[in-house]
Amino acid sequence: MDNLRAAFPGEARRGVSHQYTSRLFAFEHTPQTPLTPPQNLVIFVGGLFDGLHTVPYTSIVADALPPTWTIAQAIISSSYTGWGTCSLQKDVKELSRCVAYFRKIKSGKIVLMGHSTGCQDVLEYLTGEGRESRAPIDGGIIQAAVSDREALGISHDAETLAESCVVAQRMVDDGDEDEMMSSTDIDGAFPCPVSAKRWLSLVSPNHDGDDDMFSSDLTDKQLMKTFGSLPASTPLCILLSGDDEFFSSNLGMDQKAILERWVGIVERGEGVVDVENSGVVEGATHNLLHNPEEVVEGLVRRVVGFLSGLLPQANL
Structure with a gap:
């Protein structure tokens, strides 16, 4: 216990907890220099196993935002260890309720920002089935969008992964798609229960998995269903980490080339990318933990730049 205390000394953050359903909430950071209550909002969605304050740069973004903006971290059913028993459709249904809640108390812009697997939620929100019925947002940001399939290929034996998929497919075929796989079957890949589906x-x-949106081997036809189906009214900002530990260097293309491909697909579908x-945030690791100040500032500068572009200069 003493070692844990030494590793993480603790941090206090001022904010407001918004309960947007009976069991879910969002934590809105209090602005550093509030003049009037900010009416423009970034709703932040973390990645695998993330929850409140687990992505270190969110507090830094909160402190750097223009005075008319604030950031709220959304807790959904798939937060922390809930990912393996949920789905993208459940995520965006809950996020739509979160957006709808804030629409009642905020009069300005609302942007959805995803980190890591939270990036899937942003694209699913904007392009997935039922998108017309979801509460509208004014922009999307995806940060550290990497392929989980390719990332697992870095840390796990290919044969073991193939065998796990055989087991999962058998469970699905037998009608047990929502049953949990054994940790042995998935080689202890995740510290949480994971259903076959x-x-x-x-x-x-x-x-062809629903979560498989960012793999380098996806076809243009597959990418057109996500990046190529973005609504022209909702601009997207794409931020990749230059030293992302979950990005494989054996893909045949670097992150800059992947970014250029995604941007091209968005433009082909008549969507809008800022x-x-x-861009690629040079020197940045996956969630920027312990990164030098100038690297984190590079990410923050791009986020603030994107948000500033959504508003007339006089309203920042």
């Missing part, structure tokens, strides 16, 4: 959603050898503020 969710496992295949991420690592299906057919490359090309000026999108």
